[in-house]
């Protein structure tokens with residue numbers, strides 16, 4: 001059973017479901033084929049040099065690490081409430097010589113000005129939130145996105161606290177258009193879906 005981690009700023013569900021399982025998150029992610037989902041999400045988002053990219057729920061930094069290697073000249077920030085995951089993310093970026101700003105924060109209260117980000121990425125994070133938290137996170141992503149920017153999401157379906165994702169959830173949060181852009185199934189991960197939403 002997943003266990004919420006308690007923090008004065010707000011409880012959250014950690015990357016591998018339980019705090020003590022965090023060291024297993026990267027090996028499990030490899031085993032479950034998450035790298036392929038990351039590559040597909042980055043192909044979809046396709047940020048270009050000079051753009052500001054924010055990942056909400058960056059965990060141990062695997063997605064932004066791939067992005068930093070494939071596209072130089074991006075302004076990259078990852079936020080996550082879990083200080084242990086952030087420590088791992090920072091250590092990996094430092095070892096690889098990558099410049100990524102990892103900050104402690106919550107998807108429902110982003111430390112960014114309105115219309116200040118070009119691309120928001122969310123990978124396997126929304127199912128860690130209950131429905132109210134998910135709606136707040138989507139509204140926050142909408143708030144920080146610049147006109148012409150976009151939110152790109154991959155998540156597993158029918159797991160965790162949120163109900164199944166659908167384009168309507170994004171438009172309810174203030175996005176002008178949203179669409180499911182792909183779906184698939186992996187034996188260990190289950191069903192997953194990709195979405196895009198524009199402000």
Ligand SMILES: C[S@@+](CC[C@H](N)C(=O)[O-])C[C@H]1O[C@@H](n2cnc3c(N)ncnc32)[C@H](O)[C@@H]1O
Pocket residue numbers: 012013014015016029034056057058059060061062063079080081082085105106107108122123124125128129133
């Ligand atoms: C399954 S991990 C995904 C990590 C990373 N995005 C990836 O694709 O490998 C989910 C992450 O969401 C984070 N998380 C949980 N609640 C959150 C919240 N309210 N705001 C932002 N991140 C949250 C967890 O700490 C965890 O690191």
